[in-house]
Amino acid sequence: MTLPSVAIQVNPSIYLKDPQSSDLGLKIIKGGIDLMETIGFEAFTFKKLGQEIVSTEASIYRYFESKHKLLLYLSSWYWAWMEYRLMFALANVDCAQERLKRSIRLISQEVKEDGNFQHVNEVNLHKVVVSESSKAYYNKEVDEDNEAGLYGAYKQLVSCVSDIILEIDPNYKYPHMLVSTVIEGAHNQKYFSEHLPRLTDILEGEDAITEFYLSMVLKALDLKE
Amino acid sequence: MTLPSVAIQVNPSIYLKDPQSSDLGLKIIKGGIDLMETIGFEAFTFKKLGQEIVSTEASIYRYFESKHKLLLYLSSWYWAWMEYRLMFALANVDCAQERLKRSIRLISQEVKEDGNFQHVNEVNLHKVVVSESSKAYYNKEVDEDNEAGLYGAYKQLVSCVSDIILEIDPNYKYPHMLVSTVIEGAHNQKYFSEHLPRLTDILEGEDAITEFYLSMVLKALDLKE
DNA sequence: GCATATATGATAGTAATACTATTATATTTG
DNA sequence: CAAATATAATAGTATTACTATCATATATGC
Known part of the structure; x- marks a missing residue:
């Protein structure tokens, strides 16, 4: 069994037994991602x-009480991983506007393999x-799960980027919404x-989504470039 | 049986038998909305x-082949109804910018009872x-349903508002995305x-969501006010 | 090295779900 | 009044989302 050198922390209330603590647990995560995809x-x-x-159904149920909790785990892991990458992307960058631009790029761009995990x-x-992932909160257990802190990783990422916005404009009213x-x-x-391509505008050879949201955010905050 | 004076048209491929054509059908729609809510x-x-x-399970299955199709029906009805309201909101309004503002308000504001239905x-x-409604397209049948035209009402609404944007700025690259x-x-x-209030910024006594999106859109298009 | 604890596997069982099928009965229509 | 149609009543099926039990393999502490 090989443990990764960096471990992404997930709220223990999401699982019954930590899947990052055993071989079977790691297989559940890896296989869970691939099968769900x-x-x-x-x-x-x-x-x-x-x-x-x-392995067996019964064995997997010892790690997660439902597939809903597994989805929450995967989402939570993803948001914690994004925050970890964000910390790297912002390290030693002092200019708030540059920090914001890097943040928006990170959350809107395509994802690449990360050899660490x-x-x-x-x-x-x-x-x-x-x-x-929207099914992790668009359901009737949302309030219960929220009270248990199961959306903490997502909220924390939103909070990090919101703080940069407030650093740029302390009077901006809607940082979290943005x-x-x-x-x-x-x-x-x-x-x-x-x-559903008619609901979007994808142009060849450009990172249209990132370009769109980057421009949208800068304009919303009355920033240039 | 009382038929409404205006009927919202829904793509017949969504249902097996038109629920707007019978008493039971109308009860399925009304009861379906309330129970799902x-x-x-x-x-x-x-x-x-x-x-x-x-009534019975078997009878309802004669109208819709699955609860997924019922959800698609309700979503589709909603989008067609929104477009019908949009037509009223834009009637006799010539200024494109004013048309856009009314559109954004309509799609972002709270909904009121409509006595016509x-x-x-x-x-x-x-x-x-x-x-x-996001579950109506976030599933593995999306491509099949899309080919059958089951998302037509949503696309049409997006297209209507996009056209106003292009009227204001024919060079704007991302009208559908916006x-x-x-x-x-x-x-x-x-x-x-x-x-999940930490993911948004709701202020008392204001229509924060509409204010946010209205301002966001106008700034994205470099418009004032 | 052995007892013990722990992890996993194998198997079975249950209530509910998402349907399909059949037959009966009521209602409408020609 | 007969025939067609709509709905109700009932039954049945494979699958899902679990829970429970018991056996076995493996790791750990002493």
Whole structure:
């Protein structure tokens, strides 16, 4: 069993047993991402995942009490990973406007493999987050899960970027709204570009989504360039 | 049986039998909206709906082949209804910028009852659309449904507002992205304000969501006011 | 090296879901 | 009044989303 050199921390209330603490746990994460990416959240079951990773339904249920909790885990891991990458992207960058631009780029751009975490295919995880993560909060358990702090990683990322906005303009009234609009919007536009292109405008050879949201944010804050 | 004086047209491929053509059909729509609003899409079943409207599971299946199609129907009805209201809001308004502002207000504001459709509680339908409608396209049937034209009403609304943007600035590169960002964003922010307030900024006594998106759009297009 | 604890596997069982099918009965229409 | 149609009533099926039990393999502490 190989533990990664850096470990992304996920709120322990999400799982019954830490999947980053065992071989089977790591296989559940890796296999869970790949299977969910392939067949989608609705068709995904622990029984199928058991077959995929050569284990059993019952064993997986010892790590997560439901597939909903597994989705929450994957989303949470993703947001914590994004924040970790954000810290790197902002390290030693002093200019607030430059910090903001780097943040918007990070949250709106395509994702690349990160060699630090062998048990996670980040490209597939990004696809899962784009296609499925809204189901982690668009359900009737949202208030209960929120009280248990299960959306903490997402809120923290939004808070980080909002703070940069407030550093630039302490009187701006809607920093969180602006940031969550960009994060959710970037996911939607990515999905639309692949499945409902009439709802977006994707131009060849350009990173249209990033360009759009970067410009939108700067203009919303009356900044140039 | 009372038919409404104006009928919202929904793509017939969504249903097996037109629910606007019979008493039971109207009860399915009305009861479906209210039950889905109460228990959420995941817990919603045709069996429970049958009990609610004093009919049976089997009878409801003669109108819709799945609850997914019923959700598509409700979403589609909602978008067609929004376009119908948009036509009224823009009637006899010539100034393109004023047309755009009215459009953004309409798609981002709270919804009120519309007396023209007795079989639909528009306030509840709006809640269903906010909480559940993204599940109508975030699933593995999306490409099939899209090819069958089942998202036509949504696309058409986006197209209408995009056309106003292009009238104001024919060179603007991202009209559809901007409009779908506002529509989806307004839904998200409404939901966040009720369940995940740290992801938004709601201020008392103001229509913060509309103010935010109106300002965002005008600035994105370099317009004043 | 052995007892013990722990992790996993194998198997079974349950209520509910998402349907399909059949038959009966009521209502409308020609 | 007969025939067509709509709805109700009932039953049945494979799958889902779990829970429970027991066996076995592996790791750990002494």
